Amino acid sequence: MIYLNGEFMPIEKAFIPGLDRGFIFGDGVYEVIPVYSRLPFRLGGHLERLQASLDSIRLHNPHAEDKWRQLIGRLIELNEPEDQSLYLQVTRGVARRDHAFPATTTPTVFLMSNPLLPPTANQIENGVGAITAPDNRWLRCDVKSTALLPNVLLRQLAIDAGCAETLLLRDGQLTEGAASNAFVVSNGIILAPPKSNLMLPGITYDLVLELAEANDVAYEVRNITETEMAKADEIWITSSSREILPITTLNGKPVGGGRPGPVFQRMHGLYQEYKAQVMRAATA
Numbered sequence: 348m349i350y351l352n353g354e355f356m357p358i359e360k361a362f363i364p365g366l367d368r369g370f371i372f373g374d375g376v377y378e379v380i381p382v383y384s385r386l387p388f389r390l391g392g393h394l395e396r397l398q399a400s401l402d403s404i405r406l407h408n409p410h411a412e413d414k415w416r417q418l419i420g421r422l423i424e425l426n427e428p429e430d431q432s433l434y435l436q437v438t439r440g441v442a443r444r445d446h447a448f449p450a451t452t453t454p455t456v457f458l459m460s461n462p463l464l465p466p467t468a469n470q471i472e473n474g475v476g477a478i479t480a481p482d483n484r485w486l487r488c489d490v491k492s493t494a495l496l497p498n499v500l501l502r503q504l505a506i507d508a509g510c511a512e513t514l515l516l517r518d519g520q521l522t523e524g525a526a527s528n529a530f531v532v533s534n535g536i537i538l539a540p541p542k543s544n545l546m547l548p549g550i551t552y553d554l555v556l557e558l559a560e561a562n563d564v565a566y567e568v569r570n571i572t573e574t575e576m577a578k579a580d581e582i583w584i585t586s587s588s589r590e591i592l593p594i595t596t597l598n599g600k601p602v603g604g605g606r607p608g609p610v611f612q613r614m615h616g617l618y619q620e621y622k623a624q625v626m627r628a629a630t631a
């Protein structure tokens with residue numbers, strides 16, 4: 348079941364007009380929210396980032412926060428899996444094709460749910476491969492825009508190389524992954540690229556740093572060079588669907604010892620503990 352402009356319906360019944368600006372221009376923004384045991388995880392953060400994305404593209408938020416929470420709650424109920432990946436998208440609606448904003452806008456609101464596919468036990472145990480590529484995206488990577496052609500092409504480079512993610516370098520510095528944030532561990536310290544217009548402010552990125560801070564795990568938020576990546580003890584990627592995933596080969600070479608490292612193990616444990624705690628609190 349999906350939600351489209353006021354109605355819940357099976358996905359087969361959902362049609363978007365050909366002139367929707369999301370289809371014509373990629374003129375829209377989106378969120379992906381993980382749902383564990385039917386509870387949306389860090390929903391407040393996702394709705395806040397949605398507001399920031401809408402503000403950036405100068406599109407009025409069609410719903411107040413309560414209404415979003417209500418729609419999301421209902422969609423979770425209408426779908427079977429206990430763990431879901433909830434997708435929501437808002438576009439600048441349907442209008443005659445013209446780059447300029449239409450005089451009046453009725454945004455298109457679309458929500459769907461897919462089964463949540465977290466990393467496999469094998470991926471957590473052994474890590475995954477990544478490659479690097481020049482970050483050739485625009486200069487507003489902080490906006491969670493549906494216009495993802497560069498990310499699509501960059502991710503495909505990884506798939507073509509038999510890897511799981513492409514890590515992006517701009518002016519010799521790590522920005523993020525094609526669909527994830529990236530962390531490096533050097534001399535036992537977690538390094539995180541600083542938030543800027545060059546990366547998406549990840550909800551999982553925030554949680555990793557929050558957990559590091561709360562548990563006295565050393566971290567620094569600063570620029571990371573390509574050379575530091577090549578010499579890193581550990582590299583991880585994070586996202587709402589992949590949680591924290593260790594990268595054990597980079598461009599075909601082992602990262603550190605070529606196995607998920609001790610700082611990853613610690614952070615992965617803290618992350619799972621936090622998740623369990625949030626769920627216990629919600630059902631108490």
Ligand code: PMP
Nearest residue numbers: 526527528547549550551586587
């Ligand atoms: N950067 C990019 C480009 C992404 O697509 C994603 C995943 N949506 C992330 C970072 C991670 O963000 P989050 O932790 O909020 O899923």
